[in-house]
Amino acid sequence: MGGKVKTEDLDALYAASYRRLVVQMYAICGDLADAEDAVQEAFITAIRKRRTLQSVQNPEAWIRTVALRRLHRAWRHAAVVRRHQAAECRPEPAAAPGPEHVALVAALGQLDPAQREVVVLHHLADLSVAEIATDLDLPEGTVKSRLGRGRARLNELLSEREGSRHD
Numbered sequence: 001m002g003g004k005v006k007t008e009d010l011d012a013l014y015a016a017s018y019r020r021l022v023v024q025m026y027a028i029c030g031d032l033a034d035a036e037d038a039v040q041e042a043f044i045t046a047i048r049k050r051r052t053l054q055s056v057q058n059p060e061a062w063i064r065t066v067a068l069r070r071l072h073r074a075w076r077h078a079a080v081v082r083r084h085q086a087a088e089c090r091p092e093p094a095a096a097p098g099p100e101h102v103a104l105v106a107a108l109g110q111l112d113p114a115q116r117e118v119v120v121l122h123h124l125a126d127l128s129v130a131e132i133a134t135d136l137d138l139p140e141g142t143v144k145s146r147l148g149r150g151r152a153r154l155n156e157l158l159s160e161r162e163g164s165r166h167d
Helices: 007-029 032-048 050-054 059-084 099-110 113-123 129-136 140-165
Strands: none
Touching: 007 032, 007 059, 007 099, 007 113, 032 050, 032 059, 050 059, 059 113, 059 129, 099 113, 099 140, 113 129, 113 140, 129 140
């Protein structure tokens, strides 16, 4: 981006990447409202940290990382809350996604969170193993093993679903 980050630059970045980032965060967390909140807060952070953003090679990746960190903080907070009170049921998202989408999100929800994160970043965000390793500050081997285990588990979960539909 070089130089001062202008409002027009952020507007263009928002227009180009907001929906894609929400889809990625939704696939990771399984809650549309949380996904939207995470991405919106990441863009608010981008506005506040324009100087930092101007030195970033890939502003969308920077915003994705901020959104992921927001989700992680929310998960840690939720874990503390669950320890101190009964979990409450969350409302379903307003939009009714198709059955394949529902099955995929449900299957993703059954993955270990670390596996789910790398699967989504690789397949929905189209990040390479090296990019994921950099974004999550992990060794590439760890990303590869999580990706492999996550794919295998997803395949197993989706195959079980398909098999039960034909019974």
